[in-house]
Amino acid sequence: MKFLSLALFAFLLAGCSSGPRIDHSYTASGQNSRVQYIVLHYTSTDLPHSLELLTKEEVSAHYLINAVPPTIYQLVDENRRAWHAGVSDWQGRTWLNGTTIGIEMVNQGYFDTPNGRYWQPYAQPQIDALIVLLKDIMQRHHLPPGSIIGHSDIAPQRKVDPGPMFPWKQLADAGLMPWPNAEVVARQQAIFAVSLPSVAWFQQQLAQQGYTVPSSGVLDEETRNVIRAFQMKYRQALYDGQPDAETAALLLEVNRLSKS
Incomplete structure (x- = not known):
């Protein structure tokens, strides 16, 4: 009897360790992507420091785009949350890290000088790479035009990126967002x-x-x-x-x- 009890106990343990079989043969129609928006940022620093900040610190983004040569780095899988938005609100949604894809662009942002504030322009190859990436993301996640927003849109009290030098009109010309007539x-x-x-x-x-x-x-x-x-x-x-x-x-x- 003691031997039988031990054998039964071992069998139960083996069953618990393997777990129940998961059946993947059915798919629900009532679903969509967790991604609702794409948020654009600038890094305020150069490429080496951007990579260090976005890979070794708590802040992160799904993608980082360098200017010269134009290179797209994927740092976080799109199915995982990246820490790029912070305290944020848009169209009634809050804390947007969980529902957005964050894209950082290597750009110094601005410098305050004796002659006023200087904003660094974006390199055209960098914008070209961004547009290709945005089209791919929007197609895969079935996002409508207008789903691309700036960090300054979702956190206007504390953020100004991607700044006034970012060429939003180019995104509109590429069919990625509506533009006023x-x-x-x-x-x-x-x-x-x-x-x-x-x-x-x-x-x-x-x-x-x-x-x-x-x-x-x-x-x-x-x-x-x-x-x-x-x-x-x-x-x-x-x-x-x-x-x-x-x-x-x-x-x-x-x-x-x-x-x-």
Whole structure:
């Protein structure tokens, strides 16, 4: 009896260690990719330091793109979470590390000089490589146009990357995001120049676009930061955070495109 008990115990242990068989023959139709957005960043440093920071520190990204020669480094599998977004909000979603793919571009960002702030431009080969990567990611994850956002969009109170030198219009020309029609914007700007909408209107339009913004009707620093983030994407010649007629026209047109 003692021998039989030991044999039975060994059999049960063997069964527990192997576990039940997993059947993969069925697939649910009600599913999609965990990826909702692609977030663009600049590294604020050179390639060697970027690689060190993104592989040996807590911060990480799925991809890093060098400028010369244009090289795409995959640092985190797309099915895993990378630590690139931090405290973030977009279109009602928060803490976006879990639902985004982060792409870092090797770029120094900006330098403050006696003559003002200098922003480093992006190298065209780097942007060309980025566009190829973005098209591939969006196709594989079935992302709609407009799913590409900047770190400054999801964290406008503390981040400014990818900055006003990033060529968003090139992404639009490649079919990756909608872009406001210049003639429509000019006509609407003339109307808003006669009667500028209230601060509350700007806040409502920015929130409709996806930004987290106060709804106080007061032009406070938080609201100006959000306006500045929007301007750095759609009006890079002037991003002073002021609610003017051109910004109002751009907001109205971008939100119209988002609905279509």
